[in-house]
Amino acid sequence: MNICTDVNGVRRTRTFSLSSSPLLWEIQGQITLTIKRLPGGLVTNWMHDSLEEGDVIGLTEAFGDFQIPQPAKPVLYIAGGSGITPILSQLETMAAENYRASVALLYFVRTQDDVIAREALTALAARWPALSLTIIATHEGEAPRYLKDSDLTPVTGLKVREVYLCGPKGLMDLANDLLSQRGVKEQQIHSTFFAPPAQAQLNSDQLGGEVTFTTSNLKVGSEGDANLLEIAEAAGLKPQHGCRMGICHQCSCRKTSGTVVNRLTGKVSGPGEETVQLCVSVPQGPVALNV
Amino acid sequence: MKKLNEEQLNELQNDLDAIRDEVLADLGERDANYIRKIVRLHRTLEIGGRVMMPFGFIPPVFVAATASLGIAKILENMEIGHNVMHGQYDWMNDPSLNSQTYEWDTACSSESWRRTHNYEHHTYTNIIGKDRDYGYAVLRLSDDERWKPWHSLQFINYVLLSTLFQWGVGLHELETEKLTRREIRLRDKIPFLKDFARKGGRQAFKDYVFFPVLTLPVAPIVLAGNVGANLIRNLWASTVIFCGHFTQDAETFSEEECEGESKGHWYLRQLTGSSNFTGGKWLHVLSGHLSYQVEHHVFPDLPAHRYPEISKKVQAVCKKHDIPYNTGTFAKQYGTVLSRIARYSLPDALRTRLEGKRELQAI
Numbered sequence: 001m002n003i004c005t006d007v008n009g010v011r012r013t014r015t016f017s018l019s020s021s022p023l024l025w026e027i028q029g030q031i032t033l034t035i036k037r038l039p040g041g042l043v044t045n046w047m048h049d050s051l052e053e054g055d056v057i058g059l060t061e062a063f064g065d066f067q068i069p070q071p072a073k074p075v076l077y078i079a080g081g082s083g084i085t086p087i088l089s090q091l092e093t094m095a096a097e098n099y100r101a102s103v104a105l106l107y108f109v110r111t112q113d114d115v116i117a118r119e120a121l122t123a124l125a126a127r128w129p130a131l132s133l134t135i136i137a138t139h140e141g142e143a144p145r146y147l148k149d150s151d152l153t154p155v156t157g158l159k160v161r162e163v164y165l166c167g168p169k170g171l172m173d174l175a176n177d178l179l180s181q182r183g184v185k186e187q188q189i190h191s192t193f194f195a196p197p198a199q200a201q202l203n204s205d206q207l208g209g210e211v212t213f214t215t216s217n218l219k220v221g222s223e224g225d226a227n228l229l230e231i232a233e234a235a236g237l238k239p240q241h242g243c244r245m246g247i248c249h250q251c252s253c254r255k256t257s258g259t260v261v262n263r264l265t266g267k268v269s270g271p272g273e274e275t276v277q278l279c280v281s282v283p284q285g286p287v288a289l290n291v
Numbered sequence: 292m293k294k295l296n297e298e299q300l301n302e303l304q305n306d307l308d309a310i311r312d313e314v315l316a317d318l319g320e321r322d323a324n325y326i327r328k329i330v331r332l333h334r335t336l337e338i339g340g341r342v343m344m345p346f347g348f349i350p351p352v353f354v355a356a357t358a359s360l361g362i363a364k365i366l367e368n369m370e371i372g373h374n375v376m377h378g379q380y381d382w383m384n385d386p387s388l389n390s391q392t393y394e395w396d397t398a399c400s401s402e403s404w405r406r407t408h409n410y411e412h413h414t415y416t417n418i419i420g421k422d423r424d425y426g427y428a429v430l431r432l433s434d435d436e437r438w439k440p441w442h443s444l445q446f447i448n449y450v451l452l453s454t455l456f457q458w459g460v461g462l463h464e465l466e467t468e469k470l471t472r473r474e475i476r477l478r479d480k481i482p483f484l485k486d487f488a489r490k491g492g493r494q495a496f497k498d499y500v501f502f503p504v505l506t507l508p509v510a511p512i513v514l515a516g517n518v519g520a521n522l523i524r525n526l527w528a529s530t531v532i533f534c535g536h537f538t539q540d541a542e543t544f545s546e547e548e549c550e551g552e553s554k555g556h557w558y559l560r561q562l563t564g565s566s567n568f569t570g571g572k573w574l575h576v577l578s579g580h581l582s583y584q585v586e587h588h589v590f591p592d593l594p595a596h597r598y599p600e601i602s603k604k605v606q607a608v609c610k611k612h613d614i615p616y617n618t619g620t621f622a623k624q625y626g627t628v629l630s631r632i633a634r635y636s637l638p639d640a641l642r643t644r645l646e647g648k649r650e651l652q653a654i
Contacts, residue, residue, distance in 0.1 A: 006320075006323065006383075006385075008319040008320050009318065009319045009320040009321070009322055009323030009324075009382075009383055010319075010323075010382060010383055010384055011383060011384035011385050012384070242405075242406075242409060242410030242414065243410060243413070243414045245554065245557075247409075247413060247414065247591060247592065248405070248409040248410045248413055248414060248591070249376075249377060249378030249381065249390045249391075249405075249409060249592060250405055250406070250409060250410050252378055252381060252389075252390055252391050253391065265312065265315060274384045275381045275384065275389060275390075275391070277378075
């Protein structure tokens with residue numbers, strides 16, 4: 001779900017996973033989000049430092065296609081770091097309804113101290129025999145110990161399992177490769193990203209990218225420091241505009257995703273939804289606009 | 292207009308950009324709290340005014356209700372609407388304070404306003420023939436325009452324009468002067484007229500039909516109060532705006548001298564074409580900080596309550612480049628506006644003779 005809150009006067013929207021089961025909502029009218037500080041992260045750090053009991057924040061409806069298979073099928077979860085949170089919610093639900101098929105969880109953490117909700121996980125494994133829990137620390141030995149093929153060997157009947165991936169991009173890429181080598185079909189694999197895309201450096205050869213104009217249903221590529229207004233006009237669109245020098249805000253419109261660089265200030269925008277001035281915004285990677 | 296060479300213009304641009312960057316880097320909770328406080332004050336005054344109005348058969352209550360609603364409209368139009376539509380608060384990412392979706396409490400639609408004001412007026416400020424806000428096509432305010440006999444009665448036009456200001460602003464985009472010169476056709480203006488009828492109609496319905504009918508037994512009192520509140524707003528808004536560009540020393544420009552201009556030249560034009568007035572804190576708030584017209588024109592999308600804070604720095608930049616910084620008391624500045632309207636209503640020969648006499652007397 002999206003959380004919407006004002007941080008230092010600016011409204012920010014971020015997506016987090018529910019870590020509680022829908023049952024908690026039905027019974028007690030509560031939900032749980034498990035949010036870890038992201039190093040340098042604007043919103044997660046603000047939440048840890050400044051959000052207090054009684055404060056009001058905005059929430060959207062829950063969304064996504066990370067859903068428990070119906071009817072029950074054997075499942076394999078591969079989670080990394082705080083990617084465990086949506087899986088926690090599913091495990092709670094499955095345990096409560098006494099899910100019939102076998103469920104395996106491979107949970108990767110940097111060190112054993114980084115395990116999120118260890119008590120909840122061990123309690124689940126103890127009372128619900130269908131769950132087999134494996135926690136692997138990646139950064140406790142000399143060399144990093146990432147997911148490897150032999151981790152999948154103990155998982156019985158791998159080919160017929162539904163597989164759910166949630167973690168950093170490196171882990172998910174690795175898992176996808178290993179799974180396809182073992183003959184797991186693409187349709188069986190469900191992924192959800194939780195880490196923000198790495199922030200690109202402000203560097204002229206990293207400018208440009210595919211621009212999606214959602215209202216006009218149009219996609220065009222761009223290179224170099226062409227601004228969004230020029231890109232739109234080159235694509236035959238006629239967005240409202242005025243001064244073309246960043247003064248009048250006639251061309252301001254909603255960016256729904258992607259990063260842009262402000263040509264006047266050199267400032268790099270956030271990745272989420274916000275208003276941008278087309279005439280002074282240069283895409284840095286793929287950008288989607290409500291134009 | 293003061294002439295600067297290209298190097299000096301670049302330096303001027305850098306100096307002003309530095310002020311702008313400093314404010315941009317500092318934007319945050321303080322600005323968000325400020326504008327939300329003004330929004331709350333506006334709502335309190337508007338609700339207060341509307342609730343008191345039916346009890347206006349008691350004369351002091353009528354005065355309080357009308358003043359409350361009038362001031363609410365002034366705050367909403369000037370400190371909230373005008374400034375929000377400039378994109379001053381877009382960085383907050385709050386949909387209710389977004390420049391592209393905000394709709395204000397006046398007859399002019401936001402969309403039309405953003406075209407004629409944000410784009411035309413702020414880009415072509417005081418360029419005769421390009422900036423239609425210079426005299427609003429009903430007043431002759433400089434000798435760049437040839438005198439015609441009807442100009443001698445333009446003081447009446449001024450009083451009418453001020454009294455009916457929201458309708459004048461609402462119809463500004465109709466470009467009647469171009470229609471009469473047959474440069475454009477009325478049918479090109481049909482989309483605009485539809486938009487104007489929709490927004491203007493809604494405003495008239497709200498203030499002159501809906502609220503009076505809602506309080507039927509005292510409808511005439513509510514109607515009178517609402518007319519009064521709109522009148523207060525009209526007179527104040529027009530007065531503030533006239534003090535921004537039509538004072539004695541505010542300069543005008545020709546299209547030729549602005550062709551292909553640099554950002555530095557644009558800055559210079561904003562500095563010399565605008566004028567401030569001084570006063571207390573509330574005078575500034577009620578003018579939407581357009582009392583800092585110079586700062587507003589240089590930085591139209593910085594939150595306006597920052598203008599008093601950066602005024603000293605802007606003045607220092609002006610001093611450094613030997614550019615006049617036009618300011619004075621509200622009374623003095625408004626006096627020069629009235630004098631300008633009166634003087635340019637006269638034929639040039641008569642005007643220069645009278646001005647010559649005055650100068651001699653002064654010596």
